[in-house]
Amino acid sequence: MARMHPFDEAIDLHASAPQDTPHAFTGATHPAYANMVGPFGGTTAAQLLQSALLHPDRLGDPVALTVNFAAPVADGEIRFVARPVRTNRSTQHWIIEAHQAEGVVATATAVFAVRRETWSDVEAEMPADVPAPDALTRMPVKGMPAWPQRYDMRFVEGAFPAAFDEQEQAHSRSTLWVRDEPERVLDFASLAALSDSFFPRIYVRRRRRSMIGTVSLTTYFHADSALLVQVGTRHVLGVAKALNYRHGYFDQTGELWSPEGQLLASTHQLVYYKD
Amino acid sequence: MARMHPFDEAIDLHASAPQDTPHAFTGATHPAYANMVGPFGGTTAAQLLQSALLHPDRLGDPVALTVNFAAPVADGEIRFVARPVRTNRSTQHWIIEAHQAEGVVATATAVFAVRRETWSDVEAEMPADVPAPDALTRMPVKGMPAWPQRYDMRFVEGAFPAAFDEQEQAHSRSTLWVRDEPERVLDFASLAALSDSFFPRIYVRRRRRSMIGTVSLTTYFHADSALLVQVGTRHVLGVAKALNYRHGYFDQTGELWSPEGQLLASTHQLVYYKD
Numbered sequence: 001m002a003r004m005h006p007f008d009e010a011i012d013l014h015a016s017a018p019q020d021t022p023h024a025f026t027g028a029t030h031p032a033y034a035n036m037v038g039p040f041g042g043t044t045a046a047q048l049l050q051s052a053l054l055h056p057d058r059l060g061d062p063v064a065l066t067v068n069f070a071a072p073v074a075d076g077e078i079r080f081v082a083r084p085v086r087t088n089r090s091t092q093h094w095i096i097e098a099h100q101a102e103g104v105v106a107t108a109t110a111v112f113a114v115r116r117e118t119w120s121d122v123e124a125e126m127p128a129d130v131p132a133p134d135a136l137t138r139m140p141v142k143g144m145p146a147w148p149q150r151y152d153m154r155f156v157e158g159a160f161p162a163a164f165d166e167q168e169q170a171h172s173r174s175t176l177w178v179r180d181e182p183e184r185v186l187d188f189a190s191l192a193a194l195s196d197s198f199f200p201r202i203y204v205r206r207r208r209r210s211m212i213g214t215v216s217l218t219t220y221f222h223a224d225s226a227l228l229v230q231v232g233t234r235h236v237l238g239v240a241k242a243l244n245y246r247h248g249y250f251d252q253t254g255e256l257w258s259p260e261g262q263l264l265a266s267t268h269q270l271v272y273y274k275d
Numbered sequence: 276m277a278r279m280h281p282f283d284e285a286i287d288l289h290a291s292a293p294q295d296t297p298h299a300f301t302g303a304t305h306p307a308y309a310n311m312v313g314p315f316g317g318t319t320a321a322q323l324l325q326s327a328l329l330h331p332d333r334l335g336d337p338v339a340l341t342v343n344f345a346a347p348v349a350d351g352e353i354r355f356v357a358r359p360v361r362t363n364r365s366t367q368h369w370i371i372e373a374h375q376a377e378g379v380v381a382t383a384t385a386v387f388a389v390r391r392e393t394w395s396d397v398e399a400e401m402p403a404d405v406p407a408p409d410a411l412t413r414m415p416v417k418g419m420p421a422w423p424q425r426y427d428m429r430f431v432e433g434a435f436p437a438a439f440d441e442q443e444q445a446h447s448r449s450t451l452w453v454r455d456e457p458e459r460v461l462d463f464a465s466l467a468a469l470s471d472s473f474f475p476r477i478y479v480r481r482r483r484r485s486m487i488g489t490v491s492l493t494t495y496f497h498a499d500s501a502l503l504v505q506v507g508t509r510h511v512l513g514v515a516k517a518l519n520y521r522h523g524y525f526d527q528t529g530e531l532w533s534p535e536g537q538l539l540a541s542t543h544q545l546v547y548y549k550d
Binding site: 064071085086091093097109111113121122124205206222223241242243244246249251253262263266270272275 | 338339341343345346360361363366368370372378379380382383384386388390391392393394395396397398399446447476480481490491493495497498499516517518519520521522523524526528530537538541543545547548549550
């Protein structure tokens, strides 16, 4: 039997015993997606989403997800409680909580929807004249935590700084091709995780070590399942930049594009930093 | 005694009876902020935030707010239940629900924080060469619903279309000066409401009547109280554009700037549309 992809292992959730909270799920942090301390936040976001995706009352596909990282996630078991607080004809609203022994470690809200074809258009601009992934080299991951080793990242600009030389840059913009490593067909859970895969903008901007932590992450899913399958295992183009750094918090805005120029997701986050 | 500002009336919440859910609040829709049907979503967002701001256990000031509009809000009473699900040393995480007779009509999550001075910088660019508010005329509000009459909007570009002539535009970008009408000193609640005051991008882009409804609204508050007081009752510069329209949902991203060029808030929303 083929071994499961590590991402599928990482988001593998088990229904809790029926006498427990109805439809609660148990998962765990996965060593393949470890960060410096605790897990990669993208995996936690994907687990929170997964707990709604697996819920028997689920309607449609995710269109919006907001994850608030409330406390450091400890390595080990995590309990997910997803509640569909409102189900309409074609939309559904979720509140999801992630618990560990000492309390709530993350919360999320999600909007799911049954989509139908309408007039559609991309107004954002995909970066032009970007070399193909094959023409770029993969970011070296030696010495990095486990999670970046699970992504094949090929930077066009704004790479993770080779040295924290404190040479402040004019901007924090990054453009890169990125896919799961090993390859895996894109789905909503992996798109949620990819939304958190941009390195903290303050590292790119200041080339200075600082303590950081995402406090809130929002992703809008423009892609539906059919489009995700069409992208398949290929690289997607990620673009990220910061808007504002002020008094301990900066925000970062990003886009994930299909090779054909469809905007798969737009994603925003607020990050705590200590200088 | 001076009459209350209509916005203060609109966000005026009363603690529920003690035998009820602890720290629940009751508010109501306000005719001064009525939309075509039901209330202006910005006022609902402000009420949700206010229920955490008024909570006796509140720590610090809001840095992130996500509001999901789960169902149409009926005119009348709304019950708000704000729960601080996690309180850390300098951050606090909230889940907030808005209830009406028939169920949950909106949910929100918020992150509050005690901020301290750090290295700060604006990376986004405020539009240059924008005329001062006095050099522009206020958008005519005759025939509009009540809520736009509560804002003094002075458009530089991308005004609400004078006619729905179905002349599709190249983009949906808007730039405008906006303040409360009558004047009111800016605070977190009014900044939350302002974040929802951009007209739907699809109207600007397609100049075509379509049914729309915001499903999720996220605001990052870069300003602290001192900066808000400094802006006072003056206009702030709003900028908004759409990124992507696809199969019934588009996203809109916006910025609110102080006259001095500080980014007060960045805000993003996902909007349902029917063409």
